[in-house]
Amino acid sequence: xxxxxxxxxxxxxxxxxxxxxxxxxxxxxxxxxxxxxxxxxxxxxxxxxxxxxxxxxxxxxxxxxxxxxxxxxxxxxxxxxxxxxxxx
Numbered sequence: 786x787x788x789x790x791x792x793x794x795x796x797x798x799x800x801x802x803x804x805x806x807x808x809x810x811x812x813x814x815x816x817x818x819x820x821x822x823x824x825x826x827x828x829x830x831x832x833x834x835x836x837x838x839x840x841x842x843x844x845x846x847x848x849x850x851x852x853x854x855x856x857x858x859x860x861x862x863x864x865x866x867x868x869x870x871x872x873x
Contacts (some may be wrong), residue, residue, distance in 0.1 A: 818824070835847040848871060859867065 795870045
C-alpha cells in the first residue's frame with residue numbers, strides 16, 4: 786500500500802530548482818551591488834601632491850609636511866609651530 790502519490794518523489798527536485806532560481810539571481814545582484822566601485826572605493830584618501838610651474842621650473846606646492854617628526858618627539862614650541870603651519 787502506497788501512502789503518497791508517485792509525483793511527490795519529484796518534490797525535492799522541484800524545491801531545489803525553485804531555491805536555486807531565487808538564490809542564484811539574488812547572490813548575483815548582491816555581489817554586483819556590494820562589489821561595485823561605489824561601495825568599494827570609500828574611506829581615507831590621502832592628500833595628493835600638487836605641482837606648478839614657478840619661474841620655468843616644476844615646484845611642489847602642496848601643504849604636506851614631508852619631513853615632519855612624530856608628535857611624541859617634538860618639543861612644545863615645535864608642536865605649536867606645526868599647529869600654526871598646518872591647521873586642522
